[in-house]
Amino acid sequence: MKKYLIIGNGAAGVNAAVAIRANDKTSSIKIISDEEFNFYGRPLISYYLSGQVKPENIYYRNEEFYKSKNIKVLLDTKAKKIDTVKKEVLTSLGERISYDKLLIATGSSPFIPLIKNLDFNRQKNVFTFLTYKDSIRLKEKITGNSKVVIAGAGLVGLKASEGLFGQVASITVVDLADRVMASVLDKSEADIIQEHIEQKFINFKLQMSICEVQGKSSVSEVTLSNGETFDCDILVVAVGVRPNVVLAKEAGINTLRGIVVDEYMQTSIKDVYAAGDCVESLDLFSSENNRVFALWPNASNQGEIAGFNMTGAKIKAPKIFAMNSISFFGLQLISAGVISDSRSSGVFVDSTKNKLHKLNIFNDNLIGFVLINDNQRAGIYTSLINDKTNLSALAYDITSKDIGFNVYSAEERTKKIFDCNGGY
Numbered sequence: 574m575k576k577y578l579i580i581g582n583g584a585a586g587v588n589a590a591v592a593i594r595a596n597d598k599t600s601s602i603k604i605i606s607d608e609e610f611n612f613y614g615r616p617l618i619s620y621y622l623s624g625q626v627k628p629e630n631i632y633y634r635n636e637e638f639y640k641s642k643n644i645k646v647l648l649d650t651k652a653k654k655i656d657t658v659k660k661e662v663l664t665s666l667g668e669r670i671s672y673d674k675l676l677i678a679t680g681s682s683p684f685i686p687l688i689k690n691l692d693f694n695r696q697k698n699v700f701t702f703l704t705y706k707d708s709i710r711l712k713e714k715i716t717g718n719s720k721v722v723i724a725g726a727g728l729v730g731l732k733a734s735e736g737l738f739g740q741v742a743s744i745t746v747v748d749l750a751d752r753v754m755a756s757v758l759d760k761s762e763a764d765i766i767q768e769h770i771e772q773k774f775i776n777f778k779l780q781m782s783i784c785e786v787q788g789k790s791s792v793s794e795v796t797l798s799n800g801e802t803f804d805c806d807i808l809v810v811a812v813g814v815r816p817n818v819v820l821a822k823e824a825g826i827n828t829l830r831g832i833v834v835d836e837y838m839q840t841s842i843k844d845v846y847a848a849g850d851c852v853e854s855l856d857l858f859s860s861e862n863n864r865v866f867a868l869w870p871n872a873s874n875q876g877e878i879a880g881f882n883m884t885g886a887k888i889k890a891p892k893i894f895a896m897n898s899i900s901f902f903g904l905q906l907i908s909a910g911v912i913s914d915s916r917s918s919g920v921f922v923d924s925t926k927n928k929l930h931k932l933n934i935f936n937d938n939l940i941g942f943v944l945i946n947d948n949q950r951a952g953i954y955t956s957l958i959n960d961k962t963n964l965s966a967l968a969y970d971i972t973s974k975d976i977g978f979n980v981y982s983a984e985e986r987t988k989k990i991f992d993c994n995g996g997y
């Protein structure tokens with residue numbers, strides 16, 4: 574009987590545990606989590622904040638699930654040190670847990686930029702927005718009079734603004750970039766999102782940063798890089814995340830920006846695997862560079878593959894590309910692959926008010942797309958990117974409005990249906 578140990582009870586860790594149990598009915602599986610909650614949906618924390626998701630509905634897995642799969646979860650317990658020679662992990666409770674196969678699925682942590690006088694330990698009204706606990710604390714603190722400042726106009730900052738909408742006096746979002754969601758959108762698409770959010774009286778201060786805050790036990794005022802100052806009752810810092818690699822690094826495991834893994838999700842040390850936001854993944858668009866993709870589907874897939882491989886399977890992780898499917902105040906956005914105009918030989922844009930359909934084509938391949946309020950063909954486009962399909966070989970022009978899976982030949986369609994059902 575083997576001993577499987579997983580550090581992290583998020584999408585990667587839980588999917589790994591399920592995959593292990595599917596292949597190995599009897600061995601022991603333990604998950605260590607430094608959070609106090611069962612597996613919940615991180616993307617749901619803004620809906621908890623807004624009140625749209627009730628506490629009982631934020632969980633993806635309950636105690637019964639872990640029990641039925643015979644998976645032991647140690648909540649509120651931090652993995653402090655990994656000894657890869659003795660094959661054991663030291664926890665914050667002083668326990669040494671031995672393993673035959675270990676998965677590191679530690680996710681990422683919020684990046685905190687240098688802001689003069691900002692002190693998370695001292696100031697009681699500053700928050701990050703990554704965990705359910707962050708959202709609970711924030712919800713407890715806000716009032717109808719709160720003037721909220723959010724540092725960061727990326728996905729998480731915007732989701733925080735949506736969660737707070739209607740519950741506070743004002744919301745101002747500050748970002749260094751000239752547009753919202755700068756890492757995934759070009760200006761034309763970003764402007765549509767920004768204008769839509771502005772209709773909800775959320776203010777944007779772009780191409781600016783918060784350089785200083787005032788206040789000892791609480792932040793009372795922020796100063797922007799252009800010298801402007803304004804009152805602040807709540808400050809949310811959401812300028813991005815960094816992979817949690819320290820535990821792996823201190824154990825002698827190779828790390829760059831993220832934990833380095835091979836195509837089977839194994840780290841540089843035998844029997845130690847890693848998956849999710851904490852790893853560098855194989856990038857479909859770059860054979861030299863791996864990238865950290867902080868995305869839910871990626872974490873789930875990698876966790877599953879790592880789990881199977883820990884039981885002895887040999888499944889290769891596919892190369893991946895960024896993909897976001899999200900809504901802001903009812904505006905649907907799907908973006909995938911490379912969307913920057915600078916890397917394309919043809920951009921097809923069809924936009925009307927609050928609607929956009931952009932395809933990015935390079936060397937006769939679809940390399941990315943952005944769809945706003947127009948998501949019907951997302952599946953087919955994703956498939957074309959994934960397969961690196963040569964567009965000239967298709968039966969239809971993909972910029973045509975009427976395409977569906979009929980862009981593929983009958984033979985290709987049959988193969989795709991078979992692949993979908995084949996699974997592992």
Ligand SMILES: Cc1cc2nc3c(=O)[nH]c(=O)nc-3n(C[C@H](O)[C@H](O)[C@H](O)COP(=O)(O)OP(=O)(O)OC[C@H]3O[C@@H](n4cnc5c(N)ncnc54)[C@H](O)[C@@H]3O)c2cc1C
Nearest residue numbers: 581583584585607615616652679680849850867868869872
């Ligand atoms: C507000 C918000 C909205 C989002 N929306 C989307 C979205 O729409 N689409 C999308 O694709 N992605 C979205 N994401 C990102 C997505 O949630 C992450 O990519 C995903 O949760 C990563 O899963 P993971 O298992 O790798 O890491 P995590 O979910 O971060 O889980 C890692 C766990 O390990 C724990 N841990 C870390 N170190 C230790 C240790 N030493 N000992 C014990 N436990 C430890 C952490 O506390 C955490 O519980 C969103 C994120 C946020 C915050």
